[in-house]
Amino acid sequence: MIEVVEIIVGALMLLFAVLAIESKKLINSVIYMSLMSLLSVVSFIIMKAPDVGITEAVIGSGLVTFLFVITLTQIKKTGDTK
Amino acid sequence: MKRIIAILLTVAVGIFIFTGLYGEDSDFKAFGEKNISDTVANSYVDKNVDADRESPESGSANVVTSIVVNYRSLDTLGEVTVLFVSALGVALLGGFLKEKVTFSVKPGFILKNGMKIISGIILITGIYIFIHGHLSPGGGFPGGAMIGSSFLLMYLSDEEFKTKITAFKIMEGTAGSLILIIGLAGLSIGGYFLYNFLPNGNVGDLISAGIVPILYVLVGLKVGSEISNLLGNFLNGEVE
Numbered sequence: 001m002i003e004v005v006e007i008i009v010g011a012l013m014l015l016f017a018v019l020a021i022e023s024k025k026l027i028n029s030v031i032y033m034s035l036m037s038l039l040s041v042v043s044f045i046i047m048k049a050p051d052v053g054i055t056e057a058v059i060g061s062g063l064v065t066f067l068f069v070i071t072l073t074q075i076k077k078t079g080d081t082k
Numbered sequence: 083m084k085r086i087i088a089i090l091l092t093v094a095v096g097i098f099i100f101t102g103l104y105g106e107d108s109d110f111k112a113f114g115e116k117n118i119s120d121t122v123a124n125s126y127v128d129k130n131v132d133a134d135r136e137s138p139e140s141g142s143a144n145v146v147t148s149i150v151v152n153y154r155s156l157d158t159l160g161e162v163t164v165l166f167v168s169a170l171g172v173a174l175l176g177g178f179l180k181e182k183v184t185f186s187v188k189p190g191f192i193l194k195n196g197m198k199i200i201s202g203i204i205l206i207t208g209i210y211i212f213i214h215g216h217l218s219p220g221g222g223f224p225g226g227a228m229i230g231s232s233f234l235l236m237y238l239s240d241e242e243f244k245t246k247i248t249a250f251k252i253m254e255g256t257a258g259s260l261i262l263i264i265g266l267a268g269l270s271i272g273g274y275f276l277y278n279f280l281p282n283g284n285v286g287d288l289i290s291a292g293i294v295p296i297l298y299v300l301v302g303l304k305v306g307s308e309i310s311n312l313l314g315n316f317l318n319g320e321v322e
Contacts, residue, residue, distance in 0.1 A: 051220060
């Protein structure tokens with residue numbers, strides 16, 4: 001049973017990692033990366049490392065996503081005169 | 083063409099790592115099959131590293147905490163210093179932003195009222211996590227980051243929200259100084275910096291494991307106030 005969950009989580013993580021690299025809009029990349037961190041929390045819990053899981057949940061999928069989103073909303077296009 | 087080369091390179095590196103990890107003569111056993119009875123880790127789990135002492139080990143139920151805050155306390159102090167330096171950098175550079183960060187979307191009804199319900203729960207969970215850092219998973223850093231994310235929610239839902247920044251600065255400075263004072267007290271009592279000089283108590287009690295819970299509460303308060311302060315500097319632009 002737990003092996004099935006592991007395989008599904010691993011496959012979804014690979015999928016989201018590829019999507020984060022390949023998506024055209026940067027905001028979509030950030031959200032896919034956040035989803036990948038969220039799935040890695042599940043995988044850390046399965047591997048019996050709850051300490052790492054809590055840290056990853058708070059920092060990896062919470063604060064880092066916030067930082068990227070805020071930075072993306074604040075970037076202005078300059079030099080794009082054409 | 084470039085993409086094909088990139089894919090081939092990735093597959094080659096993947097095969098290299100996989101065979102290195104799961105090959106015939108590899109030290110990396112499959113999950114759960116590693117025999118730790120002849121490694122250093124066994125001494126940490128059995129808590130008999132320093133057997134000459136009267137009360138040998140810290141007695142914290144969480145093995146990770148007993149390593150992070152007892153055997154390797156100085157590293158934790160270094161991590162706190164790294165966070166402090168980055169917060170200082172944001173505070174110094176925040177003056178160049180000059181204007182408050184504004185969002186194109188105004189906070190709606192659901193965000194405003196959901197925040198009132200959920201931010202208190204997040205705050206209490208963060209405090210619980212660092213108080214019980216020596217018993218259950220978690221500790222000062224995740225707990226502090228959770229407190230910071232609770233304040234982040236308050237910043238996002240209310241544009242006029244402004245925390246008492248001086249109160250956070252005082253709390254951060256006091257917590258940081260108290261960590262150093264406890265370390266120096268250990269130096270004068272036991273002969274080592276951050277020596278665990280308090281009695282251990284029973285494993286599993288809330289008040290046990292000597293100075294470990296005190297240090298973790300201080301680290302949690304310091305990290306929480308630091309991240310809240312950092313977010314405030316980041317979002318409010320110029321510091322007065």
